[in-house]
Amino acid sequence: MRTLKQILGGNLQQYTMVLALIALIAVFHFTTDGRMLTPSNLQNLIAGNAYVLVLAIGMVMVIVVGHIDLSVGSVAGFVGMATAISASQYNFPWWAALLVGLLIGIIVGCWHGFWLAKMGIPGFITTLAGMMIFRGLVIWVSQSISKPVPSEFQIFGAGYLPEWGPAFTGMNNSTLLLGILALAWFVYAEVHRRQAALKRGVQSPLWVMLVRLGLMAIVIGTVTWLFGSGRPGTSFPIPGVILVVLVIIYHVITQRTRFGRHIYAVGGNRAAAALSGVNTNKIYFLVMANMSFLAAIAGILFVGRATAAGPSDGTMWELDAIAAVFIGGAAVSGGIGTVVGSMIGGLVMAVLNNGLMLMGVGADQTQVIKGLVLLAAVAFDVRNKNAGRPSLIGNLLRRKDATAPGKAEPEAALKA
Amino acid sequence: MAERMPLLEMQQITKVFPGVRALDDVTMQVHRGRIHAICGENGAGKSTLMKVLSGVYPHGTYEGRILFDGEEMHFTDIKSSEEKGIVIIHQELALIPELSITENIFLGSEVMRGVLIDWDQARWRAMDLLARVGLDVDPDTPVKQLGVGQQQLVEIAKALSKNVRLLILDEPTSALNEEDSANLLEIMRGLRARGITQIMISHKLGEIAEVSDSVTVIRDGKTVADYEVEEGHVDEDRIIRAMVGRPLDNRYPDWEPRIGNVLFEVEHWNTEHPTVPGRLVVKDASFHVREGEVVGFAGLMGAGRTELARSLFGRSYGNYLSGTMRIAGEPIRATTVSQAIDAGLAYVPEDRKTLGLNLLDDIKGTIVAANLQAITRHGLLQPEQEVDVAERFRKELRIKTASVDVGVATLSGGNQQKVVLAKWMYPEPRVLILDEPTRGIDVGAKFEIYKLIHALAEQGKAVIVISSELPEILGVCDRIYTICEGRITGDIAAKDADQETLMRRMTTTSSTEPAVPAPTA
Numbered sequence: 001m002r003t004l005k006q007i008l009g010g011n012l013q014q015y016t017m018v019l020a021l022i023a024l025i026a027v028f029h030f031t032t033d034g035r036m037l038t039p040s041n042l043q044n045l046i047a048g049n050a051y052v053l054v055l056a057i058g059m060v061m062v063i064v065v066g067h068i069d070l071s072v073g074s075v076a077g078f079v080g081m082a083t084a085i086s087a088s089q090y091n092f093p094w095w096a097a098l099l100v101g102l103l104i105g106i107i108v109g110c111w112h113g114f115w116l117a118k119m120g121i122p123g124f125i126t127t128l129a130g131m132m133i134f135r136g137l138v139i140w141v142s143q144s145i146s147k148p149v150p151s152e153f154q155i156f157g158a159g160y161l162p163e164w165g166p167a168f169t170g171m172n173n174s175t176l177l178l179g180i181l182a183l184a185w186f187v188y189a190e191v192h193r194r195q196a197a198l199k200r201g202v203q204s205p206l207w208v209m210l211v212r213l214g215l216m217a218i219v220i221g222t223v224t225w226l227f228g229s230g231r232p233g234t235s236f237p238i239p240g241v242i243l244v245v246l247v248i249i250y251h252v253i254t255q256r257t258r259f260g261r262h263i264y265a266v267g268g269n270r271a272a273a274a275l276s277g278v279n280t281n282k283i284y285f286l287v288m289a290n291m292s293f294l295a296a297i298a299g300i301l302f303v304g305r306a307t308a309a310g311p312s313d314g315t316m317w318e319l320d321a322i323a324a325v326f327i328g329g330a331a332v333s334g335g336i337g338t339v340v341g342s343m344i345g346g347l348v349m350a351v352l353n354n355g356l357m358l359m360g361v362g363a364d365q366t367q368v369i370k371g372l373v374l375l376a377a378v379a380f381d382v383r384n385k386n387a388g389r390p391s392l393i394g395n396l397l398r399r400k401d402a403t404a405p406g407k408a409e410p411e412a413a414l415k416a
Numbered sequence: 417m418a419e420r421m422p423l424l425e426m427q428q429i430t431k432v433f434p435g436v437r438a439l440d441d442v443t444m445q446v447h448r449g450r451i452h453a454i455c456g457e458n459g460a461g462k463s464t465l466m467k468v469l470s471g472v473y474p475h476g477t478y479e480g481r482i483l484f485d486g487e488e489m490h491f492t493d494i495k496s497s498e499e500k501g502i503v504i505i506h507q508e509l510a511l512i513p514e515l516s517i518t519e520n521i522f523l524g525s526e527v528m529r530g531v532l533i534d535w536d537q538a539r540w541r542a543m544d545l546l547a548r549v550g551l552d553v554d555p556d557t558p559v560k561q562l563g564v565g566q567q568q569l570v571e572i573a574k575a576l577s578k579n580v581r582l583l584i585l586d587e588p589t590s591a592l593n594e595e596d597s598a599n600l601l602e603i604m605r606g607l608r609a610r611g612i613t614q615i616m617i618s619h620k621l622g623e624i625a626e627v628s629d630s631v632t633v634i635r636d637g638k639t640v641a642d643y644e645v646e647e648g649h650v651d652e653d654r655i656i657r658a659m660v661g662r663p664l665d666n667r668y669p670d671w672e673p674r675i676g677n678v679l680f681e682v683e684h685w686n687t688e689h690p691t692v693p694g695r696l697v698v699k700d701a702s703f704h705v706r707e708g709e710v711v712g713f714a715g716l717m718g719a720g721r722t723e724l725a726r727s728l729f730g731r732s733y734g735n736y737l738s739g740t741m742r743i744a745g746e747p748i749r750a751t752t753v754s755q756a757i758d759a760g761l762a763y764v765p766e767d768r769k770t771l772g773l774n775l776l777d778d779i780k781g782t783i784v785a786a787n788l789q790a791i792t793r794h795g796l797l798q799p800e801q802e803v804d805v806a807e808r809f810r811k812e813l814r815i816k817t818a819s820v821d822v823g824v825a826t827l828s829g830g831n832q833q834k835v836v837l838a839k840w841m842y843p844e845p846r847v848l849i850l851d852e853p854t855r856g857i858d859v860g861a862k863f864e865i866y867k868l869i870h871a872l873a874e875q876g877k878a879v880i881v882i883s884s885e886l887p888e889i890l891g892v893c894d895r896i897y898t899i900c901e902g903r904i905t906g907d908i909a910a911k912d913a914d915q916e917t918l919m920r921r922m923t924t925t926s927s928t929e930p931a932v933p934a935p936t937a
Contacts, residue, residue: 174721196800256796258788268774275732275763275771276786276839334435335776
């Protein structure tokens with residue numbers, strides 16, 4: 001037990017949600033006769049859920065500051081439609097359409113931020129209004145008709161990494177390269193971590209590090225193989241790469257910057273944060289602006305995969321994103337939640353969707369099961385909090401122990 | 417009024433909380449048709465006594481007897497005491513701002529006709545009640561449109577609607593300006609003339625002199641004085657002595673201050689209440705603190721000490737009206753907290769849990785929270801440095817914890833306070849304002865915090881200590897300003913001060929003469 005602790009580093013309980021995810025995948029793998037862990041299924045799973053996970057990145061920040069954003073689905077739909085229209089009706093080149101989309105996202109975010117931070121309207125109301133406004137606008141500007149998007153968008157929504165180099169690897173070499181990079185980063189982080197620990201006189205046996213690295217190599221290797229060994233021309237999907245990059249960026253922002261600290265400070269105790277010199281309204285504004293920016297990215301990923309923008313794109317996405325964040329251990333009252341935790345929460349939902357579909361369970365029953373899982377996960381969390389213990393899932397990756405910088409990045413990369 | 421049996425008798429009331437004897441054998445009599453004042457320092461047990469009386473602490477959770485009208489009472493909750501005609505008006509008003517005056521007055525005891533509320537009847541009765549408290553306002557007005565003084569009158573009208581026989585007012589004027597206070601006291605006299613017995617909790621000696629007929633002084637949960645007031649004349653010295661008379665034991669470290677030049681100067685500072693326009697909470701405050709000096713701000717709760725401090729600290733309280741602030745001769749214009757921090761100010765708030773700490777955060781995160789730029793390199797926080805800083809303070813301040821990674825919520829009050837102090841020491845401020853730095857922590861930790869305060873002064877910082885505990889102020893500070901009702905009323909060297917002189921200046925706005933007793937109507 002102690003050995004295991006040393007290897008995993010810190011509190012075993014922190015891994016509850018990760019273990020639940022792995023167990024879920026294993027159960028589905030066997031009940032579907034091995035159809036879960038196949039390259040094409042996993043590629044689909046990632047490409048088909050990347051947009052929700054991107055939304056969850058922003059949503060966890062909104063929820064940590066103590067608000068909620070109900071508008072993200074409408075905003076994503078509106079941005080998707082706006083890019084499609086600017087390309088198909090106004091003949092914008094694809095990159096210009098893309099920029100228009102991202103710009104609209106930022107403007108919409110500033111709109112929400114203005115009402116929340118400057119006018120003091122609660123985020124729930126501001127974004128409920130936004131949800132109606134932008135849903136209405138999508139239908140209005142599209143006249144309820146789907147619009148095609150530039151074919152280049154498909155790269156973002158459903159593209160694969162290029163094939164190159166020697167064939168003897170037996171897999172997509174781009175994916176292999178990503179796997180090697182992830183492993184290299186992990187090795188670097190582990191060595192750095194051990195050196196830092198030794199420097200401050202903390203015991204850190206070499207074998208622990210080696211076992212950790214060995215385990216990580218196996219996990220990363222497996223994931224790389226699973227994604228890379230599909231039929232030729234497929235790889236780890238590009239939306240997945242975008243997601244991983246965003247997760248790394250936002251993990252660093254939330255855990256390693258002043259802005260990130262301020263988000264947690266405002267969510268944990270607004271008055272105390274204000275008396276520590278945090279401009280709370282500025283934090284609210286930026287978090288809301290960022291949320292809609294990410295919603296724009298999500299919208300673009302989605303229309304890229306769907307090849308067209310439809311008037312009802314994005315309906316109920318906000319709820320999926322919110323569910324992911326809460327399954328990932330965030331607290332409704334704010335102050336608690338992590339980007340990586342939310343990704344795991346989102347993956348739990350995605351795997352449930354996918355696995356139940358493979359098992360032939362209907363959408364109706366899937367919905368019921370997802371609802372129950374959300375309830376169970378949060379109830380579990382609440383119970384632990386009420387029992388006076390620190391929240392398991394909340395603790396999970398809430399703040400990494402200081403001697404392990406970047407520990408979560410390879411983890412995130414791996415899960416995605 | 418016939419001096420028969422007293423309306424209320426509380427006999428040998430003892431109320432114990434885990435670890436604290438909040439009330440210890442308190443006995444008190446209130447006679448019919450009188451205004452009885454209860455005074456005592458913050459935390460002396462006044463509110464606890466009233467909660468026992470009104471049934472908030474039900475019969476059986478305390479020892480002793482309550483006789484009302486000669487009958488022994490066994491109140492189980494507020495409702496049961498209200499049925500007997502005992503009504504409390506709390507310091508924080510309990511009106512619902514969105515509802516109208518009528519709705520508020522009859523909330524919980526609605527005027528019914530069958531199953532429906534008879535609003536017409538309710539309005540007529542409300543108008544009648546408002547007339548009795550001298551409030552000329554449409555009873556349909558939402559309460560939020562009323563000023564604090566008017567709201568207080570609505571509370572009284574509400575009490576009258578319940579056929580009140582004993583009205584308890586908990587620091588009724590603490591939130592009022594002078595005019596409203598005078599008006600309220602006038603109303604209280606009117607009620608007395610109509611035979612309504614009242615208990616007034618207050619520590620403003622002026623108003624006690626003005627309206628009360630008898631006084632009970634409570635200190636540390638015990639009745640220490642109980643006597644009649646003769647015709648609007650109060651022996652203030654006697655009350656003050658009774659309020660503070662606890663022995664001053666040696667709980668403060670010795671130290672020799674090395675005082676330098678004036679470091680922090682504030683002149684003619686005026687601050688308005690954030691929501692009540694025209695009500696000044698800080699009135700023309702001027703003071704200075706020298707390098708290496710520990711200056712105390714003594715004042716009762718609500719006197720404006722915290723408001724002054726927070727108003728200086730980046731205007732984090734109220735509306736700034738006028739005044740200047742200088743550090744080492746340089747004028748400081750700090751309109752936000754972060755500007756104040758950059759200018760070299762630090763403010764450790766009085767309420768750790770609601771203002772000082774993010775209870776979800778860990779120790780190291782809290783310690784660096786006010787100075788994140790110091791651990792930032794290339795835009796990224798440096799976790800190793802964070803741990804180093806936290807470890808340094810853990811050793812320096814002897815914070816008792818297994819690790820700086822654990823949550824601050826797991827620490828004891830004293831250790832939490834040390835963490836908060838570390839948070840404000842880390843930005844290396846030149847001026848530190850400590851608001852009630854030892855509230856709610858044990859004696860041992862207090863001693864350590866006093867030593868820390870002196871250590872900070874020895875580094876040449878200007879330290880301001882705000883405290884309600886006079887022995888603490890006298891034991892720790894070099895010089896003391898007294899504050900009363902937003903005004904600085906005294907500037908006394910600690911060696912020349914004693915608790916009585918401080919209490920006198922804390923309770924009277926004019927420092928030269930005692931409050932002039934107004935002739936009773």
